[in-house]
Amino acid sequence: xxxxxxxxxxxxxxxxxxxxxxxxxxxxxWRAVDRRTDEVVAxxxxxxxxxxxxxxxxxxxxERSILTRLxxxxxxxxxxxxxxxxxxxxxxxxxxxxxxxx
Numbered sequence: 001x002x003x004x005x006x007x008x009x010x011x012x013x014x015x016x017x018x019x020x021x022x023x024x025x026x027x028x029x030w031r032a033v034d035r036r037t038d039e040v041v042a043x044x045x046x047x048x049x050x051x052x053x054x055x056x057x058x059x060x061x062x063e064r065s066i067l068t069r070l071x072x073x074x075x076x077x078x079x080x081x082x083x084x085x086x087x088x089x090x091x092x093x094x095x096x097x098x099x100x101x102x
Contacts, residue, residue, distance in 0.1 A: 011043055011089055012082040026050050027060075029092060034079075041079060042094040051086045088096045 009017045015032045021042070022029040027050075031044040050056050067078040067090070080091040 011045075011087065011091075012084050014080070015041065015082065015089075015091060017043060026056060032091070034091075040094045042076070042092050043082070044090045044092070046088040047063075048086045051088060058086060060090070062086060064072060 003020045010031060011017055011030075014035050016035060017030045017032045018029050018040075020028055021031050027044055027046050028047060032038070032041050034041050046057065046060050063079070064078055064081050067075075071077075073075040076093045076095055078090060078092045082091060
């Protein structure tokens, strides 16, 4: 796990990034906190070098749209979409444990 010492830790007005939990080809997953409720959440951020890729951004936003319609005890609930400058993130429930890769 990587601490956010040199990383701007605000995600929009509502969230603060705490630590990176995983990294993939196009994004990173962070443990974060909802500033309004103090709840721990997960934030999936599209890496900044991909923000100008319209197709990838479109798929990212569609992923959020699809996930918000799914309701099942075994599916993590999506809470929010954050679009701020060069940051695009899907905020969802945080499930502690290993990564999917693990």
